[in-house]
Structures are given as structure tokens and as C-alpha cells.
Amino acid sequence: MTHADLADPADLRTSADAVLARLVSDHTGAARLREDQWLAIEALVAHRRRALVVQRTGWGKSAVYFVATSLLRQRGAGPTVIVSPLLALMRNQVDAAARAGIRARTINSSNQEEWDAVKAEVASGDVDVLLVSPERLNNPDFRDQVLPELSAATGLLVVDEAHCISDWGHDFRPDYRRLRTMLAELPADVPVLATTATANTRVTADVAEQLGTGAGTDALVLRGPLDRESLSLGVLRLPDAATRLAWLADHIGELPGSGIVYTLTVAAAEEVTAYLRQCGHTVASYTGRTENAERQQAEDDLLANRVKALVATSALGMGFDKPDLGFVVHLGSPSSPIAYYQQVGRAGRGVEHAEVLLLPGREDEAIWQYFASVGFPSEDLVRRTLDVLARSDRPLSLPALEPLVDLRRTRLETMLKVLDVDGAVRRVKGGWTATGRPWVYDAERYARVARQREVEQQAMREYALSTGCRMEFLRRQLDDSEAVPCGRCDNCAGSRFSDKVSDSALDTARGELGRPGVEVEPRRMWPTGMAAVGIPLKGRIPEGEQTFPGRALGRLSDIGWGNRLRPMLTPQAPDVPVPDDVADAVVTVLADWAKGPGGWASGAPDAPARPVGVVTVASRTRPQLIGSLGTRIAGIGRMPLLGSVEYTPDGTGARPSRSNSAQRVRALHEAFTVPAPLAAALAAADGPVLLVDDLSDTGWTLAVAARLLRKSGARGVFPLVLAVQG
Template sequence: MTAAEPALTQDTHATDALREAAERHLRALAGDTARLREDQWKAIHALVAEHRRALVVQRTGWGKSAVYFVATALRRAQGAGPTVIVSPLLALMRNQIAAAERAGIRARTINSSNTTAWESTYADVAAGEVDVLLVSPERLNNPEFRDRVLPSLAAGAGLVVVDEAHCVSDWGHDFRPDYRRIRSLLHELPDGVPVLATTATANARVTHDVAEQLRSGEDRQETLVLRGPLERESLRLAVVDLPDAASRLSWLAEHLPRIPGSGIVYTLTVSAAQETARFLSERGLDVRAYTGQTDPDERREAEDDLLADRVKALVATSALGMGFDKPDLGFVVHLGAPQSPISYYQQVGRAGRGVERAEAVLMPGREDQRIWEYFAGLSFPPEETVRATLAALEEADGPVSVARLETRVDLRRTRLEQMLKVLDVDGAVRRVRGGWTATGTPWEYDAHRYEAVAAARAREQRAMLDYQALGTCRMEFLRRQLDDDAAAPCGRCDVCTGEYWPASVDPAQREAAAGHLDRPGVPVAPRRQWPTGMDTLGVPLSGRIKDDLRAGEGRALGRLTDVGWGGELRRILAADAPDAPVGDRVLQGIVRVLAAWGWERRPVGVVAMPSLTRPAMITDLAARLADLGRLAPLGTLGYRSEAGPGPRRHNSALRLHQVYAELVLGEAVGERLGALMDRTPGPVLLVDDHTDTGWSLAVGAALLRRAGAPEVLPLTLATTGG
């Protein structure tokens, strides 16, 4: 830090001196030619001289981080405490720390990847040796951090920054429950602590919502909102509409090498990212997959490779989004459309920040809307589910873990945790050591708001379809979706110029892509651990699944989200699809899966899982596989009652409870299996149409193993994933 800064008063001389100091810090941060934009100066002056709360909505690359780093330097020179930045992604944190160090600002971070350094970081903050502390939003509701660290941190902060502030609002395209905790943090700040919120993607409604949350109390001064035009002069927006997945992959393989620089290929699902990266690698392109399932160290290595232009592209899900900073990124191609123009604008905004021209190409898929529908199903749960959760917590003697709650509430763990975070911010529950407790505070289900948010999402999806079919400027359309009053035709997109990317593909490339997508086979990992708390449901299962009861690694023809087999599997497994034997193409795909399996011992028999919805499909498939593979047909497992397990449950505990109570081996299957094992002991194939939680296969395998099968190999048409 520099030593003494000019005295900061409200007169003109002091204002000029403050701006001079701000410009000096900016040059240290961004280079000798850097100059403050007028709105950058307005924000800095409001924070440093007036101690106000400000919301800055400006395009990616405008320089929002410069505002808070310069303000930090000035506030520290005044003797204020460190700046606390709530930042959503590790990639963003790493970039911000590097930028801060260039300006002589000492920055540290607290996140899930550096737990061993937390105590030393807290000590350095207390000793005044940290200028900027970056905190992930998840930390704000960690019980130890919230109760032991946050109060003193909030009391001593010189500036609080909320980065990617649109996440605060459930009207935003990327609402995150953890961000709602920020509202409590802001409310607890002492008077006089300035607050800055920044985002590049907020329409008028989100801007208003975030500004109101920043105000945080009737006595607070109105939030200063600085909103600029969202024009990105380097971007060349375009849409290439191709008939199928093979055409899209072959187009990528043909055209990516011709686009200057390196960039990002976005996909909607994990499986699509992995599949696309494999194909492009096989065609000689240096690319890497990047998803939420990628190991953190591999993710960081992939980011570094892209920053250093050691790869042509990262094929990524939205896990590579906010905060990735590569000014010379040459292109962003979307293989499938995001469900919101605002989300799309944010992702293409990664490109062209430091180059004159960058390509932003959207390649929509026929399956996009089905994927949107899946994600729409992850919205806030219905009231009866929320009430059941609150009742379970109120009836408990102490904290209840999420695993125990799963035995009472039919939600997948991720969705259950998100709901609890929302209830926590609303004051109805509280996270403590050992789990969650009810506070007893009355809570109202805001059905009107949840319905309105869902309706807003539906409008965004319709707008994304409109974007694909535009006959007018694409950039103007995106800017108007963000309520940018300065929106006007850009003169650069494919519609404005009449210069469209070719929609034809090279026949040889397409044949290679079709062959790649036609490869069947996805591993199905066996369940290894029984869910926690099954004893509360009367199920005597706990701990690790014993080796002599566990299924082996199985196979599925494909994932429902695959760009190859996914479309056909979704069609034949749709709720309104007839229960009929699979066609020859699917059967041959399954045969190819078996041929490529690579098992240690060849199966000797086939058992079908029972089904109330597709009994003909599954039993016929098992019989045909037995005939083709010369395997012993052992029959079908059964249910204790005609109703079977009942409607499918979504989480592990409740699904296992259903299956355990109903699934039985059956006397005939047991006798055939025993006779076969006496003659020719060996593995048994367990055939089903679809696996989701995996518990039906786990219980079925345990029944067969207990009856004498030395190994059980699940085989399904489809698996849920990606």
C-alpha cells in the first residue's frame, strides 16, 4: 500500500485529490495508459467519500473489479479494515488475487479448496496483514464461520463487495440460495461500511430487486445504481441450424480449426461435454472437457491450458462461466441453447474482451427444450414438501442431518439442500453442527412469487427460441432482453451483415461423427453404501454393502442426455410410449455393448427386473439376449403386491424403502438359478429398462447373490446422468 493519501473531505480540492489518487492506483492495477471511466469514478467516490451502497451493472470487461480494488486501496489508506469480497467461483477468485497482487494489494481467500489455510488466514486478517479477503458464498452459512468468524469480519470490514450480484435475486437467470445469506450479512454491517455489488447480467427487474436488498432497511440511503450500455463491439453473433447431433459435431470438427485463437464450446449437459470432447480429440483437435464432475485439480489445469493457448478449446458446461478471465478469447460456440437469453449473453461475454473480433455461434439442438424442462423441475418444491421438512425438524430432539431428512422428504439431496438454504435465509430453519434445526419462526409459502418466477423462466425460454429465428439484429435482441435502453442494430451479426456460416457439412466428417455417436455403452457404477437412517423406515440396512451382496459394474446402452443414443432412448422410454419390444437398432446396440464389455467371466444366465409400465419390453429383451447369447433364461424377479413399489421416489432413502419392501426373488427364479449354478456357475445378467437412483438394481443383485449367483451384472437400456 502507498503511505499517506490526501485528506478526504467533501470540497472540490479533496475530490480532485481523491480522483488523482484513484487514477494512480488504477495505473498500478491496469497499466500506465489506464484511465478511469466516468461511472468507475462515480462508484469509487460514492464508496470512499460517501460510504454509500452501490450497484454497478456493466458489460463483461468494462472494469468492475478495478472499482473495488481501487476503492480498497483508498479505504485502507484511510485506516479502514479489509475488503470482504463474496465471490462465487474458484476461477474468479484466482484471477482476482492475481490482479490484486499486481496493484500491491494483499489478497487471501477462504473456500473449500484451502481448508488447511483458514486458521492462518483468520490470524493474518486480525493482524491487519490482509487487504482483501475473498469468501465463497457457501462459507457464509458454515456454522463455524458464521458464528465465530463472520461477526468480527463484518464489524471490521472497510468495504463489502458482492460479485456476480444477480445471483442474489431469484428473478435472475443464475439464482443461488447461498447468495441469499448475503442479505443478512449486509443487514448486520455497522453504519458507514460501504457496499458494492457488481454484475454484467441483470435486467431491470433483477436490478431493482438487488438494489432493494442492498438497501437493507428503511433508514438506509437509496442504493446508487450505475448501469451502462451492454454493447460488445467485438462479438459477431450467429446461429447455425443443423438437423442432428452428427451434423453439429462434424461442423465443429470442420470449422473450429479455421477460427482464430482459442475458445470455449459450451454444452448443456456433462455427457454432451464429455462426448463432444472425445470426438474432437479423435479428429485431431486439442480440446479438453470441463464440467462440474471434473476433478478440481484437472479443472485448474484445463483453465491454465486455455489461458496459455495450449488447447484450442475447452468443451464445457456452465461450470466454466462467471469469472473466467481471458481477454483474448477468440470464440464461444454453443452446442445447444441455454434456456435464457441473459444466460447466453453472459456466456458469450467471455469472448472478445481484448481482441477486435470474436465469434459467438449458437448451434441449437432438437433436444434443448427437453433439457430445459428437466432443469425447470429443480425449482422450489411444492408447499406440502416444504411443510413435511419443517415438521420433521420440529419433531426431532436435536439437529437432523440431510441424510436423515431424506428418509422423510422425497427430494434428491441437492434439491433438498437448496430448499434448506432458502428456508434458512427466511428464518424458518438454521444450520448448526450436526445438521439442521427448526427455529419455530412462522413461515409462509410465497406461492405467488414462486409461480411468477417460474413464469419468468418460461418467458425466457420462449425468448431464446425467438433469438434462434430472428430476422433482425441479434445483439440488439439480447440487449433488449437485458432492458438496455441504448440497444440498437450492431451491424456485425449474421443478420445485420447477411454473412451466414455455412450450414453444410463435409460428408466424411459427418460419417465419422455419426459413427462416434453410434458407439453404445455407458458404465453403470454399483451402489456401495446403504443410505443413512434406513432404520427409521424399518429397513435393517446400514453401512457398506457387503461384497458378497453387491452388484458388479453394469452397462447401459446410453444416457438419456446423450447426444447420440439419448434421443432414441428418450423416445422409447417416454411416459406415453407404448410397451413394446425394442427395435432391431436398439437390440443390436445392446449386443454391441455386451461384445465390448470386457468381463472377466462370461455370463451364464439372464434375469429380468419386474416392471408395471414396460413388462413386455423388459421380458422380451431378456429373452432375446438369452437366445442370442446362448444364456440360460432364468425368468423375472417379482413384487410382493400387485401395486408394486408405487410411484417412483426421487431420493435414495425413500426409493430403497420402496424397493426393499416389494422386490422378491420368486420361487421359480430361485430354483432355476440354483440348478444353473450347480451345472455352470457364473455371472448373471440383470436386465432393466432404465436406472436412476440405482437401488432397484442393488436390491435385485443382493437377492440373486444371496440365492447363489457369484456375480450380478446389471444391463439397462438407459441411465440418468449428465
């Protein structure tokens, strides 16, 4: 086909439909582009414009960039570069491209051994589409060596899931903001396409403004109605977590096809998976802790309907493409209606009917509050970080920064990425450096974003309680001007599911959630960089100073004991003696621990000695709770209560909020002491001790206290806490 053929609009449309036919060759029916699909393709191919497409999931946004790629490549354009946020999305896009005869390759964190080969294929013209993760854009080697050449050769730039660009969006990712630099450096005639299904008016305007960077013209915005005709939305308000689990066990088999059960935390996903398997259902867990190989196997199993459901966190979100996905159930409410719309959009893309159910829980808001508490840091922390970088004569890695900056690693890294986009810091080989450029803390914007999050949370409360059309509600949250009652949801057409559960399922759920006890892994390595703040600790913690593996009653993030413990351990909770049900559960944990693998009563040849005493950790916030717990354990176990690890006279015992490991150890290093009577009791004790505390957040309080006990003569330390944070 000649250049002149493609220049004619009618011929261009015919060619576009022909590519679409190859792309959807595994589907029935005639292949013809939607009008807005064609408008986007025409803008990209014929007019080399920049376009933002905001259309519902399943509308066919990927068809736009694959068809445009094919036509542009026929015109001699360079490869299409697709910035894509998730590995699952990349895998689906590579498969879809192959159906249209488009050669697609990817550069991401899971295929580093292929990078050199992929770069060579791109350079030789053998690749039509290169998919990269946003994180690649600021990898020093990729940014400095690959990106300039790629920008010069790119025939089409595609920004998938473009709402991630905007910090008003539900899934803002600082790495996406690097695209502003790439956009500014692209030749003027290189078309750009941004796509998303989840952008309200504010996010759309923000993305469109960024999309116009360096273009000299406004981006074309194509926004369509966001109804999903195949989805039937519903809400079931059940009294507690056990009832919600029992409902799943009783009714998941009634849900059409295979689907996804979303949870808000990793702990909940693991609990639900274990319970449903116990009830005979074929399910798999999919979370941020799942290894890449296991994730891909889980995706493949769901695609092939070998499992009824994946029990997933938001790690399974954007881009997972299973056209016949029959249901999405949320065990717990997301904090944003926009995020909720995006997740339920996984269902019903290629079938006439799919079920969407929300089962909200009373723990939801506590989880929302936790995630809201880790927003952009205060100006003081940001300035302190910039000052540390400015005073350093070398780049500083994240581990090197942690002893000097009071932020956990993930939050520190996110902050640095934002500062990088703003030009205040730069990522180089070996870490981060300050640029010295002026930087302004946009407190007003961060406050507006925080207020917007609160508005979104309130909207989700209203969604769960609404008596109006649920799809209309979600569409209005996305500023869809065409939103009307759907006629399909439980409020429009009546509930399709009973809230009844069987006694057997409920008993099993209560037993599963009521089973106390999770392992507390000992800290084995000191944080790096402690010498920089005058703390002489480094490397592996000596065996003679470590704790044994410990136990907790539960995790604060789970839906079993977490729901019981969370109200007791909030900063606002009154300090009271340990409740009887909690003390009884701790006794059960101790009994199971003693008899289990590695327990002192297990009978194993290398089993440790039985604890011979109880030591508590001093507390300024919950002394009654911890003291009474230690007393109860000592009495039941017929062991002496030896005393407490106390604060030093000048030790505040204050821990940095959400701090990283290095900061935590720095705060704790000289905060505790072993009183002389306790040291004498330890020296006389003929065995290890139980170290009792209320909450283990990072594990460093237990590690530091245990080190002091071991150095004071304790023959071993078994940590026992009510809850762990994770």
C-alpha cells in the same frame, strides 16, 4: 497522502486514476476511469454509499472495487470483503489485485489448510482484500466466530455477480441471500458495492432493494448499455448431433485464437472432448465432475493458449477472465437469454473481434425440462421437512434427513438454505434445526418464477429463429433501453461460416456417437440412516449380494444414444417391443462387454463366468419393451429366459420422483419378490445371470433386485439396461 488530500474531489480522482494505472499496467494506453466507474468510486469512498453497478462484461467492474479498496485503505478503513461465487473468479481477482499492489487472500473450500493463517493475517491488518464464497457465510464456524468480527472490521463489502441474490436471476443461489443479514449488521458508514453484467430490470430492482437493507437510504444504481462491440453473434441450425460435432471438427481451427465450447450436460462435454481429440484437436473437458487440480490446470492451459478450447458446462461461467478469448460456441442452447449473454460475455474482452456461435440441438428442450423439474419443492414436502426437524431432539445432517424426506440431496440442501434465509431453520454444527418461527410458503412467487423461466425458454427459441439483430435481441432481453442493431451478427452482416461438413468428419462423428455402451457402476454401500425408517440395511453391501459392474446402451443426457433412447423412455412414450436398431446395439454392447477388461470372455485369470440365463425386472409402464428385450437377448445369447423379479402383491413398484437414495431404497425394500419357479431356476443354474431393465436412474432398483437374486441362489448378477439417467 493525508486525509485532507483525499477529501478533495480533484485529488481523489487523481489518486483513483493512479491506482487504475497500476491495475492495468500490463495493458497499453492511458489509464483513466470511465465516468460511471468514477461515480461509483466517489460514492463508495467519499460518501460511503451503497451502489449497484450493472455493466457489460469487460467494462471494468473489478477496477471499481480495487481502486475503491486502495483509497479506503489509505484512509485507514478495514479490509474489503468480496463475496465471489466461483474459484476461477477468485483466482483471477487475487492476481488482478496484486497488480495494483493490493494484498488479497481467499477463504474457500479448496484451501482449508490456509484458513487459520488467513484469519491471522486479516486480524493483523496484513490483508487488503478477503475473498469468500457465499457458502462460507452460513458455515456455522465462519458465521458464528469469524463473520461478526469481520463485519465489524470491514471497510468495503463487495457482492460480485450480484444477480445470484435474486431468485428472478438466471443463477439464483440461496447462500447469497445470507448477505441480507450481513448487510443489516454492517455499521452505517461501511460502503457496499454490488456488481453484475446480467440483470434485467426486475433483477436490478430486486437486488437494489436487498442492497438497501439496513442502510436507511436507497442504493445508487449505475446501469450502462450492454453492447459488446467485439462480439459477432451467429446461429447455425444443423440437422443432428453428428453434423454439429463434424462441423466443430472441420471449423474449430478457423475460429480466432482459443475459446470455449459450451455443452448443456457433463455427458455431452465428455463426448465432445473425446471426439475432438480423436480428430486431432487439443481440447480439455471442464465440468462439475472435474477435480479442482484438473480445473486449475485446464484454466491455466486456456489462459496460456496451450489448448484450442475448453469443452465446458456452466461450471466454467462467471468470472473466468481471459481478455483475448477468441470464441464461444454453444453446442446446445441454454434455457435463458440472460444466461446465454453471460456465457458469451467471456469472449472478446481484450480483442477487437471474437466469434460467438449457437448450434442448437433437438435434445435441448428435454434438458431444459429436466432442470425445470427440480425447482423449489411443494409446500407439503417443505412442511414435512420442518416437522421432521421440529420433532428431532438433535440437529439432523443431510444424510440423516434423506430417509425421512422425499428429496434428492442437492435439492434438499437448496431448500434448507432458502428456509435458513427465511428464518425457519438454522444450520448448526452437526446439521440443521428448526427455529419454530412462523414461515409462509410463497406459492405465488414460486409460480411467477416458474412462469418467468418458461418465458425465457421461449425467448431462446425465438433467438435461434430470429431474422433480426441478435445482439439487439439479447440486449432487449436484459431491458437495455439503448439496444440498436449491431451491424455485426449474421443477420446484420451475413453469415461468416458455411454449414458444410466433410464426409470424413461426419463419418467419424457418427461412429463416435453411434458407439454403444457405458459402464454401470454397482452400488456398494447402503444409504445412511435406514434404521430410522425401520429398514435393517446399513454399511457396505456384502460382496455376495452386490452386482457385478453392468452396462447400459447409453446415457439419457448424452447427444449420441441419448437422443435415440430419450423419446422411448419418457413417461408419455407408448409401450412397444424393443426396436431392431436398439436390440442390435445391445448385442454389440454385450459382445464388447464380454471381450473387454473384466468380461467373461476376456481370458483374464480372474474373469467371471459367462452368464447362463436372463432375468428381467417387472415393469408396470413398459412390460412389452423390457420383456421383448429379455427375449431377444436370451435368443441371441442362446440362454434361457429364466423369469422376472416381480412386484409383491402389496408392492406398488412406484418410485418417488427425483427421490434420494434412502427414499428410493425405502420404497423398493419390500416391493419385489423372486417367484418360486425363478428361484428354482436360479438354484439350478451353473453360473451368473443377466438382469435386464429399461432405465437405471439411481441404481437402487438393480441393487435391490440383484440382492434378492443372490439370496435366492444366483451365482452372480450382470445388470444390463438400455439407459442410465446421468
